[in-house]
Amino acid sequence: MTVIAAHATPTRWWHSRAVYRFMRHHLALVGIAMITLLVLACVIGPYALPYDSLHIDLRARFAPPLSGHHYLGTDPLGRDLAARLLMAGRISLLVGVSAMLLSTLIGTLVGVTAGYRGGWVGAALMRTVDGFLSYPSIFLVLALAATLRPSPVMITVIIAVTSWMETARIVEAEVRSLREREFVQAARMVGLSGKHIMFREILPNAMGPIIVAASLAVARAILLEAYISFLGYGIQPPLPSWGNMLNGAQQYLASAPWLAIIPGAAITIAVTSFNFIGDGLRDALDVRNDHI
């Protein structure tokens, strides 16, 4: 297949300029390091801690951080905050990453179809994107979460269904410009099917912007989950998530501020890390800088 060979890269990927540029992006490396630590802590940590995240001990309520073996203190039911934080991290990170995968899939499918087909199909799809983007995301997410049963899977689906539009827009613009390139015309002349051209010829060349959008989408999804869980419509207790750990924290702000500070710090660290990684990827893959 000369068509494919024409744009295949001869070098191995880890020798590419992109990897080299990414490795020189300090903030991105910090982001990678922090995410790796967070994931390791959330996966292994709960086994290493002396307390179970659901163990209630009413004699140890509101213990401040560093009291005895409660390294991060306890909550109003005397549950160990460190254990809950790590268990919550599993849920929050999993929901964030899964929602990103799903929203990237939807966004890519819509974007490729709209960009390649063009015409009224493309116009209709892109106007739908505009329509969804007109809704402040949290209004849409809350309305859906309040009516549908808020299991972790459903929350993931709701977040994905309300945040695929950015990816769709980026992919559509990319595909629309790639569609006119010679290798696509060549593929068309060879007689390859539209589906083959869309997903085998064009899509691999549009991966850069998709990867960047995806890394930023994780950050966004973690934040959205935190918002709706904080407001009481996301992940439901006793299952902990970083957002719902903050749900009751406001009323104890004066007496037990660590209940608010610690889970919020975890969210901020995770989201910042993904934003750093996204920034590094954008520089490395040389994606136009028209989105924050």
Add this chain to the structure above:
Amino acid sequence: MSGFLLNRLSQSIVLLVIVSIIGFTVLNLMPGGPLAQFGLDPGMTQKDVERLAAQLGLNRPLWIQYLDWAWRLLQGDWGHSFRDGSSVLAVIGRHLLATLLLMGTSTAFAIAVGAWIGIRGATHRYSLFDYCATAGAMVALSVPTFWFGLIGIYIFTLKLGWVPAGNMYTIGDGSVLDYLHHLILPSLVLSLVHVAIWSRYMRTATLDALSQDFVKTARAKGVSERRILLKHVVGNALLPMITLAGMQLPSILTGALVTETVFTWPGMGRLFLDSLGYSDYPVVMGLLIFSAVLVVLGNLIADIIIATVDPRIRLG
């Protein structure tokens, strides 16, 4: 100009139709539908529910329901609150000003501070200030608004006692100064993310304007750097920011909802959450549509303003 206006107006109308279809579909295709809350009420028989459905016209084909609903929206009949029976638009109207006040103050603050940081970052490129602003913006974009609010309350209310922890005014006071006192913390909290976004855009826009030929010409003529910046660069860099302000409306509204919850601010966001809690379906629906309409209109107004100021846009 009239051609541009007509074109832009028709785009907005198409968008509003799509927005209404999305809103209607989302809320009607959810399992249970608007009468789900009565299913659990032992006082309501199946017959009662059916009678109510017929009364509300919920047994007709979906597209007729949509047309009927959209027609009534246009006439200003947005239904009545399940809670107290008053009209939805009146209920939203009672909460609109509080939200607009919060959004307006925080946006004005975000633009002023963000523009300053962005311009300084561009003129002192790769300085310590620039690096701190860049990294700071990225962190600010990652802080959950409600957490920032909680930290703000902890420091400025509980520890320092400078500002009240919530509400819009003290009962029995309600002077302008009292309103401002209550406004400071929530609008600062809401503006954090947008200071970050504005500073990033403003930095790029200033760098862009600085590399233009008219800046070289001005420098060649011997115009002072300060004058170039104020007269030629900032004006050109600020123009696209009008469009940006329109584009940011959805995220400002999202932030407002969260901020209002933390600070018990009596705006649309709190109304939305309260209505969700009471399953007040017409108000939830009304607010959902209203927020999107606000976004579409905001973008339209931003485009009209920028077309009036900048002839390049309206002449295409």
